Amino acid sequence: MIELQNVSKTYAGRSVFVAALSDVSLSIEAGEFVAIVGPSGSGKSTLLQILGCLDTPSAGRYVLDGTSVEKLGDAELSCLRNRHVGFVFQSFNLLPRATALENVELPLLYANGATPSVSPAPLLLERVGVAHRARHYPAELSGGEQQRVAIARALVMKPSLLLADEPTGNLDAATGAQVLRLIHDLNDEGLTVVLVTHDPAVAAKADRRITLANGRIA
Amino acid sequence: MTIATLTKLSWRAVSRSRVRTLLSGAGLVIGVLAITITVATGEGARRAVRGSFKAMFGSIDVLFVQPGGPAQRGMSTAADAVTTLTPDDAAAIAAQVNGVREVGMAQDAPNIVAEANGQNTTTSLWGVSSNWQSLHGDSVASGSYFHDTDARVAVLGSDVARVLRVSIGQRLRLSGIEFDIVGVLAPNGAGPGGISLDNIVYVPLGTASRRVFNKTALNLVDVALVTPDAWQKTQGDVEKLVRARHALAPGQIDDFRVIAPRAMIARMESVDSGVAKTLWWVGGLGLGLGGVIVAVLAVTAALQRRHEIATCRACGATRKDILLQFWAESVCTATGAAAIGVLLGVGVTALGATMMRAKLAVDWPLTLGAALATVLVGILAGYAPARRAASVDPAIVLREAAP
Numbered sequence: 001m002i003e004l005q006n007v008s009k010t011y012a013g014r015s016v017f018v019a020a021l022s023d024v025s026l027s028i029e030a031g032e033f034v035a036i037v038g039p040s041g042s043g044k045s046t047l048l049q050i051l052g053c054l055d056t057p058s059a060g061r062y063v064l065d066g067t068s069v070e071k072l073g074d075a076e077l078s079c080l081r082n083r084h085v086g087f088v089f090q091s092f093n094l095l096p097r098a099t100a101l102e103n104v105e106l107p108l109l110y111a112n113g114a115t116p117s118v119s120p121a122p123l124l125l126e127r128v129g130v131a132h133r134a135r136h137y138p139a140e141l142s143g144g145e146q147q148r149v150a151i152a153r154a155l156v157m158k159p160s161l162l163l164a165d166e167p168t169g170n171l172d173a174a175t176g177a178q179v180l181r182l183i184h185d186l187n188d189e190g191l192t193v194v195l196v197t198h199d200p201a202v203a204a205k206a207d208r209r210i211t212l213a214n215g216r217i218a
Numbered sequence: 219m220t221i222a223t224l225t226k227l228s229w230r231a232v233s234r235s236r237v238r239t240l241l242s243g244a245g246l247v248i249g250v251l252a253i254t255i256t257v258a259t260g261e262g263a264r265r266a267v268r269g270s271f272k273a274m275f276g277s278i279d280v281l282f283v284q285p286g287g288p289a290q291r292g293m294s295t296a297a298d299a300v301t302t303l304t305p306d307d308a309a310a311i312a313a314q315v316n317g318v319r320e321v322g323m324a325q326d327a328p329n330i331v332a333e334a335n336g337q338n339t340t341t342s343l344w345g346v347s348s349n350w351q352s353l354h355g356d357s358v359a360s361g362s363y364f365h366d367t368d369a370r371v372a373v374l375g376s377d378v379a380r381v382l383r384v385s386i387g388q389r390l391r392l393s394g395i396e397f398d399i400v401g402v403l404a405p406n407g408a409g410p411g412g413i414s415l416d417n418i419v420y421v422p423l424g425t426a427s428r429r430v431f432n433k434t435a436l437n438l439v440d441v442a443l444v445t446p447d448a449w450q451k452t453q454g455d456v457e458k459l460v461r462a463r464h465a466l467a468p469g470q471i472d473d474f475r476v477i478a479p480r481a482m483i484a485r486m487e488s489v490d491s492g493v494a495k496t497l498w499w500v501g502g503l504g505l506g507l508g509g510v511i512v513a514v515l516a517v518t519a520a521l522q523r524r525h526e527i528a529t530c531r532a533c534g535a536t537r538k539d540i541l542l543q544f545w546a547e548s549v550c551t552a553t554g555a556a557a558i559g560v561l562l563g564v565g566v567t568a569l570g571a572t573m574m575r576a577k578l579a580v581d582w583p584l585t586l587g588a589a590l591a592t593v594l595v596g597i598l599a600g601y602a603p604a605r606r607a608a609s610v611d612p613a614i615v616l617r618e619a620a621p
Contacts, residue, residue, distance in 0.1 A: 045617055054532060055613040075536050082534020089616065093529040097234040109223050110534035153533070165616075 001160065001192055002028040002051060007060030009046050009215075020046040022215045024060070028194065030160065033187045035206035036196045043215040044196045045165060051194060052085045052163045053077045065160060082110050086154025088183075090166035092146040094138040094153075100125060100145075101134040104152045111157060124152040128182060144175035151182060155191075162186060164195040168202060180205065219539050228546035232554065235519075239551055242515045246555035246592050247562065249504025253588035254563025254580070256497035262571065262579035267486050271479045273407050273415055277355070278479040279446030281453055283311070283439040283460065287472045301435035302473040307460055308439040315441075315459055317452040322354075322440035323347040325426050325433075332419060334382040334390035334399075341378050342418045343392055345426020353442055361386040361401030367424035372397040375418035376405045390419075395429050397421060449478050505592060508555065509599040516548050516603030523607070524615045531612035544604035545597075552596020556589035 009021040021043045028034050036044050049055040050062060053069055056077070062069045065084055069077070087093075094103045104121040125131045128148040130141070138146055147167060154162055164183060168176030180202060187193045195206065203209050211218040232239045271278045285303035305323055312321040323346065330343040350356075351363040351373075364371045372390060374382075379402040384390060388399050406415035427434050443452055453476050460474050520527070527540055535543075564580055571579065 049613045049616065052532070054616065075538075078531070078534050078536040078539075081532060087532045089529075093525060093532070093616075095526050095529060097231065102230070106530065107533040109227065110219065110530070110536070110539055112219070157534070 001030040001032075001065060002026075002194075003061075003063040004050075005061040007050065007057040007062055009043075009050060009055065010058045019215050021050070021057075024212075024215075024217055026210060026217065028192065030192050031187070031190050033184070033193045033205075033207045034195070035203040035209045036194065036212060037198070037200070037203045037209055038212035038218070040198075042212040044212055046215075047212065048163050048165055048194065048196050051161070052087055053080045078110070079112070082107055082112075083114060083157055084160050086151075086157070086159040086162045088147070088150050088154050088162065088164040088167045090169040092138070092143070092150045092170070094146055094149060096138055099135050099137055100130060100141065100149045103138070103149055104156055106153060107157045114157070120156055120158075121152070124155055125149070127155075128152045142175075143171050144178065147171060147175075147179050148182070151179070151186075155186070160192060162191050162193045164193065166197055167195065168197075168199065176202075219542060224542055224546045225550075227543055228550040231543075231547045232550050238515055238519065239554070242512050242548075243508075243551045243555035243558070245504055245508025245511045246552055246595065247508075247559040249501050249506075249508050249595075250556055250559025250588050250592050251563045251566070252497055252504050253501035253591075254560055254585045255566055256501060257581040257584040257588070258563065258567035258579050259497075259570075261581045262567070263486075264483075265579055266574075267483050270408055271483065274354075277442070277446075278483060279443050279449065280479060281441040281443065281449060281456060282477050282479075283307070283441065283456060284437065284475045284477065285435065285473070286475065301433060302464065303436045303439060303460075305434060305436060307463055307474075308436065310459060310463060311439065311441060311456055315452060315455045317444045317448055317455070319442040319444045320349060320353060321442070322350050323423055323436050324350065324438040324440070325423065325431050325435075326437050327431065330393055330419070330430075332378060332382065332390055332392050334384045334388060337382045339378060339381045339417075341375070343426070343430065344418060344420050345423040345430065346420050347423050350420065350440075353440055356406065357404045358401045359404040361399070363401055364420075364422050367422045368428075369422055370395070370397050370425055370429070371400045371422065373401040373403060373420040374399060375403055375414075375416040375420075377414060377416035378419055392419060392421070393430055397425075446480075449480055453478055501588065505588075505595050508552075508592070509595040512548050512551060512596060513599040513603055516544065516600055517606060519547075520544060520603050520607035520610070524610050527607055527610045528612035528615035531610075532616065537608040540610070541604045541608035544607040545600045548600020548604065549593065549596045552593050552600075555596075556592035559592065560585055560589050 004024055004026045007021060007024045008019065011018045011020060024047065036047060038044050046055065050057055053064065057070050064080065067080065069080065095106065098106070101121055104124055105119055108115050108119065122131065122134065125134050128151050130145050130148045133141055133145055141149065162183070167183065168179055171179060183193055183195070184205065197203050268278060283303060285301065308321045308323045312318055325345040326342055328342045329340050332339055332341045348365045348367055359376065363373055372392070382390060384399055386399055386401065389396050390399060408414060441456060443449055456476050457472070461472065464473055466472065530540060563585065567580055
């Protein structure tokens with residue numbers, strides 16, 4: 001499902017080039033639950049962004065669901081993100097002026113014809129347990145509720161890959177555990193999950209751990 | 219992204235950020251408002267000026283001749299000592315100038331006391347030739363007009379009849395002389411300069427000149443034209459004839475004036491257009507400033523909403539989607555401002571028209587043109603900020619947000 005071959009990513013700083021990822025090769029099978037761990041600045045988020053087609057590798061090859069990604073333009077990358085990838089962020093990243101339901105429906109607005117005739121958003125809100133908050137704005141929701149809404153949004157286009165960047169980082173232990181259980185349930189249903197975390201306890205529950213250090217797989 | 223989605227998203231954005239939308243649209247609203255009112259007042263003033271001339275002279279297609287040279291100030295009245303315009307001049311104009319259909323003659327004086335029924339009022343007294351009514355299109359509400367130039371009869375303006383509480387057949391005294399009331403006119407409203415055309419009493423010219431004013435010289439000769447568009451030529455011919463009759467040597471200044479309502483209207487409209495020009499500037503400036511405000515606030519929004527943009531991009535929005543989304547917000551704001559500006563403008567105009575008892579004079583093509591200009595300002599002002607929003611790199615923004 002995911003194939004990274006010798007992927008590097010460098011950023012141009014003011015005077016030097018910063019290598020965020022160096023020669024990373026890995027493959028992830030469909031339905032796997034993979035945790036990416038490593039200290040801050042080790043390249044975890046960069047790797048996640050490349051996997052999610054938000055960023056492209058400076059060198060190397062990335063194949064997602066049979067599509068070679070590194071040469072694609074903005075429209076194709078956006079389409080891949082829309083149809084194949086769901087993102088969950090540590091800080092939820094809900095649109096402040098949209099209700100929970102509207103937030104979940106956001107990817108549908110960019111689906112360009114791939115929109116189902118009946119919005120799956122209400123069912124998904126029910127699935128993640130916040131249907132009663134559908135008309136509420138993010139500021140009116142607790143952290144746990146916001147993250148559930150974000151997960152529902154990530155699922156609305158029925159993606160094959162869920163990318164979660166520290167999804168429990170801003171939640172208390174109990175709420176974090178609930179969110180994690182939800183992600184595990186989704187994985188049990190066949191969704192491929194790649195999760196970035198600092199937390200060894202969270203990482204321990206993954207099928208596989210990939211440890212990054214200084215932009216390389218340790 | 220479909221137009222429907224775009225409209226929905228931009229409406230959501232502008233309607234849920236009310237303060238920003240309000241600030242953003244305020245300048246544009248002022249611009250459209252100023253233009254709408256400018257256009258309406260210009261049109262309203264034009265109609266009012268023409269209306270007042272029509273009310274007084276029955277038509278704007280006349281010339282009127284007054285005694286006294288160009289240096290004479292204001293309207294001449296029978297109280298003035300100037301006696302340079304005679305009934306013979308009027309007869310000569312009617313007989314000798316081509317393009318003259320008919321000539322009416324008048325002597326008038328303001329501040330004449332009229333008494334009847336133990337009441338009194340101050341009114342204008344006009345001694346007029348018997349064709350005056352048909353020349354002016356005055357309609358008689360009750361009774362009839364006079365045709366005998368020497369009878370001691372009077373036709374009253376509606377205000378005089380109302381104040382004195384008189385009716386046909388009764389008598390009234392003007393400057394101590396008794397007249398039989400034979401007719402009351404329908405209300406005429408106001409003439410040029412706002413003078414009342416209803417606080418007026420008409421009596422036959424012969425009676426007025428012999429019994430009231432005690433002179434034959436006229437204050438006003440009304441010249442009805444055959445071809446209204448040729449008024450300038452006819453005016454020249456009348457001037458030539460009267461100069462010849464008054465034996466004025468070349469270089470000697472006129473002892474009379476020929477006034478063309480059309481020229482006066484043109485002059486008033488040109489003064490009016492000076493004011494209009496200023497208001498046009500205010501409108502244009504409002505729109506320009508409004509555009510700058512839209513652009514500045516849209517840039518601020520693009521900067522403030524970087525996380526929102528990055529999130530949309532993560533959810534599959536292309537750069538073009540973001541560009542269109544932000545651009546549509548500016549256009550939506552401008553469209554709303556245009557609609558509000560036009561509504562307010564028409565509202566203010568309607569209120570003004572009601573207060574001044576005038577007809578609503580909205581110039582729709584120009585008003586809608588101003589509204590379209592506003593939308594265009596939104597389109598122009600919103601583009602650069604929208605491009606800026608579209609250039610936000612989601613990878614960088616989301617990395618900033620990451621711990």
